[in-house]
Amino acid sequence: xxxxxxxxxxxxxxxxxxxxxxxxxxxxxxxxxxxxxxxxxxxxxxxxxxxxxxxxxxxxxxxxxxxxxxxxxxxxxxxxxxxxxxxxxxxxxxxxxxxxxxxxxxxxxxxxxxxxx
Amino acid sequence: xxxxxxxxxxxxxxxxxxxxxxxxxxxxxxxxxxxxxxxxxxxxxxxxxxxxxxxxxxxxxxxxxxxxxxxxxxxxxxxxxxxxxxxxxxxxxxxxxxxxxxxxxxxxxxx
Numbered sequence: 001x002x003x004x005x006x007x008x009x010x011x012x013x014x015x016x017x018x019x020x021x022x023x024x025x026x027x028x029x030x031x032x033x034x035x036x037x038x039x040x041x042x043x044x045x046x047x048x049x050x051x052x053x054x055x056x057x058x059x060x061x062x063x064x065x066x067x068x069x070x071x072x073x074x075x076x077x078x079x080x081x082x083x084x085x086x087x088x089x090x091x092x093x094x095x096x097x098x099x100x101x102x103x104x105x106x107x108x109x110x111x112x113x114x115x116x117x
Numbered sequence: 118x119x120x121x122x123x124x125x126x127x128x129x130x131x132x133x134x135x136x137x138x139x140x141x142x143x144x145x146x147x148x149x150x151x152x153x154x155x156x157x158x159x160x161x162x163x164x165x166x167x168x169x170x171x172x173x174x175x176x177x178x179x180x181x182x183x184x185x186x187x188x189x190x191x192x193x194x195x196x197x198x199x200x201x202x203x204x205x206x207x208x209x210x211x212x213x214x215x216x217x218x219x220x221x222x223x224x225x226x227x228x
Contacts, residue, residue, distance in 0.1 A: 004160075006160070009158075034215065041125060041220075041221075041223075042220060042221075043123075043205065043218040043219060043220040043221055044161070044205070044216075044218045045218075046215055046216070049215060091158065093160050093161075095160075097213075100213075101213070102149075102212040102213055103149060103151065103166070103207075103209060103212065103213065103214075103216060104151075104163070104166040106163070106216075108160035108161050108162070109160050110159050110160045111158060111159060111160050113158060
């Protein structure tokens, strides 16, 4: 299947710093990318949907100024957690699909474990 | 009440046994149903993708959907220790819409 690369896999940072997570589609054009967060033993919660070249659409309750999403190319989307605090510690996962593809062709990255001290 | 309910487990079975997983949901508009496998600290991997009611088989995996009962199941035959993971159900109203996930069931297959 298609490959979605997510980097870094793990990051530890001090409270107040910003952290950038990258999500790349390696062998297809990712016209749509999704960002999720997952707390221990809980499900994936959709944070936002981004379409290449457009502003991201955030889910209710997700602060768009805190979780900045950029999807400037067909192979790369980034999530920046600005001024991170301990409550932002979580597992962040991206997924991507190409235009017109169904969710059968939705591919997930391997996730980023963010720990804010 | 959550839109999609899934027993968190853990579900422990001996190697070779059948693993039976299920989810219930409340939104009758859901039409597409998926099962994902997620190993610890990794992204989900699609196992089964079904539309509307019915059964689908792929190797050791069988997915069943009963829309009248708002109930979906995944069966894993001849379970192996490598099947130990968290299994997430997911569903959506239309083919390209965002997914709603269950909370996941942790499965342990003991040698």
